[in-house]
Amino acid sequence: MAESKENLQMEKIVSLCKRRGFIYQSSEIYSGINGFWDYGPMGAELKRNVKELWWNTMTREREDVVGLDATIIMSPAIWKASGHVDTFSDPMCDCKKCKKRHRADQLCEEQGLTLSKDANGKFSLPAGTKCTGCGSTELTEPRPFNLMFKTYVGPVESEDNVAYLRPETAQAIFAQFKNVLETSRQKVPFGIAQIGKAFRNEVTPRNFTFRSREFEQMELEFFIKPDEAIEAIHGSVATVPTTGHPGEPQPNWGWQAWHQYWVEERVRFYESIGLSRDTLGFHIQTAEELAHYARATTDILFKFPFSKRDENGELKGEELEGIAARSDFDLSQHQRFSGKPMGVFDEELRTAWGKLPKEKQDELWRRYYENRKKYLTKMGVAEEAAAKQATEDANGLAKGQYIPHVIEPSAGADRLILALIANAYTETTKTDDKGKSETLVMMKFHPRVAPIKVAVLPLLKNKPELVKKALAVRDLLRPWMNVFYDDSGSIGRRYARQDEIGTPFCVTIDFDTLGEKPELLDTVTLRYRDDGKQERLKISELRDWLLTRIR
RNA sequence: GCGGGCGUAGUUCAAUGGUAGAACGGCAGCCUUCCAAGCUGCACACGAGGGUUCGAUUCCCUUCGCCCGCUCCA
Secondary structure: OOOOHHHHHHHHHHHHHHHOOOEEEOOHHHOOOOOOEEEOHHHHHHHHHHHHHHHHHHHHOOOOEEEEOOOOEOOHHHHHHOOHHHHOEEEEEEEOOOOOEEEHHHHHHHOOOOOEEOOOOOEEOOOOOOOOOOOOOOEOOOEEEEOOOEEEOOOOOOHHHEEEEOOOOHHHHHHOHHHHHHHHOOOOOEEEEEEEEEEOOOOOOOOOOOOOOEEEEEEEEEEEOOHHHHHHHHOOOOOOOOOOOOOOOOOOOOHHHHHHHHHHHHHHHHHHOOOOHHHEEEEEOOOOOOOOOOOEEEEEEEOOOOOOEOOOOOEOOEEEEEEEEOOOHHHHHHHHHHOOOOOEEOHHHHHHHHOOOHHHHHHHHHHHHHHHHHHHHHOOOOHHHHHHHHHHHHHHHHOOEEOOEEEEEEEEHHHHHHHHHHHHEEEEEEEOOOOOEEEEEEEOOOOOOOOOOEEEEEOOOOOHHHHHHHHHHHHHHOOOOOEEEOOOOOHHHHHHHHHHHOOOEEEEEOOOOOOOOHHHOOEEEEEEOOOOOEEEEEHHHHHHHHHHHHO
16 A cells, blocks of 8 residues: 555654654553553653643743642542543444444434443343444444543442543542632632643544553643623623734633633743744634533644645644633532532622622623523523522622633643654755765754753764863753763764754864863854754853753 | 554564565774764564464464554543
């Protein structure tokens, strides 16, 4: 089979990843395990840099976001409240004739039949269910496709002890929302950030690490006031342009402004680590695609070599991150399921509410009531009970109480790593004096994410003074950045090796460093990765020169 | 999970029913005054299990993994 260009490109990237120690297949000596990948020495550094940059950008450099590091296994009740237990398990069956696969529940529904489920949770198709593809009734028994990894807590493997490896990190943030609120001295609007592993038993892991069964998420849940509260306090909700960064957060921002803000903040982040806007794509989810509780979701895409093309032949891109406006769905669910209040009290709102004209109070009360009732009835609460609860909630709003709404920028760390690798991968063809050409690979990582920041190289290995001086320079820089020392082979070979792992700078200790030209004593050659250009720098200035470029 | 293709050093490839070669890469030494120079030496592979056979890397089966297409992607 002829392989596509995109496929070849990915194969080259996969092979580079292995050859240079970025990514290996998990358990490779036992012929691997589908959907799991390990990071080698270079990959581990790259990933650390990315996670640290995300963490710093999202928490340490902001006043309004704090961190959390929660467990992977949590109470199974969390996954009932979040809806994962129900929606993450679809019964599937295959047609034995035409091999088409169906969702058993959908298949039955289409034919006016009901999928039955016995006490053990085993599904079975009613007699006469036909394949919609070929009409055959020869279908396999429905098998549940559970996307959550299951395990047992404690020594007894019984249904009572079932627990799940988290399929997303977000729920832990919601579950700990009250604790964080009470111990962090934050007030809405504020966010909770978390980086951590998540697990999904994907039907088909594909495209190298892009869809893995074990992966790492970098998620922010940013809690904001409901628009009704903003309107009560500020008179109206700010309108911001639908394109571009809306600027510094303002007190009168509603969910739309905050959503726009986070989309643009995240794009700035990607730009700051080397993914220019033209390598990214955007997908604004349509009303049909949106989850029922979501108000808007914008996906930030990266144009991978394996991405599909649109009708104009342009790469469409694959999701790196989704920024979702999730209303107050998540905290509401946990409030209902746990019975613990998830609302906050807002002094400012209570004061402002009291000063509102009656008509305004009524209008906001009504809108909040309708939203709450809509949510409750959607979740299967009976009409009457929903109306009662929504009334309580709206009365609460009038007293300064509400359940915060959420803007959720949720990024995949491993997808980002793969994007950075694909983006950095550059081939150049070099022809030597004899007309012999060869292809050289260079990883053009942004210095901020590059696994190794600088390589220190003595020009020659067999001159002890050069080696000694080079080791001293290495030791000078080592406390400040990831430095690599190399003295084997020719200098050109060592440069090429560094190019292939994406080291942005090389420092060469030569005879001038030792004072062959007295005016150049204690200076070094600084060589740039991307263009091979060189300049001379004083050793005394080297550290600061590098630090300004790798941060 | 289904269908198709594939699986030989780290990588890219070759050969073979009688236990495998190369290139590049790696390591060591010599050499080398700036972009994969040269010389010498060394290490490293038939994904796993079973079957057929006197003998299997080669043929068959199973399994694991990779790629493509379906399916799935809350």
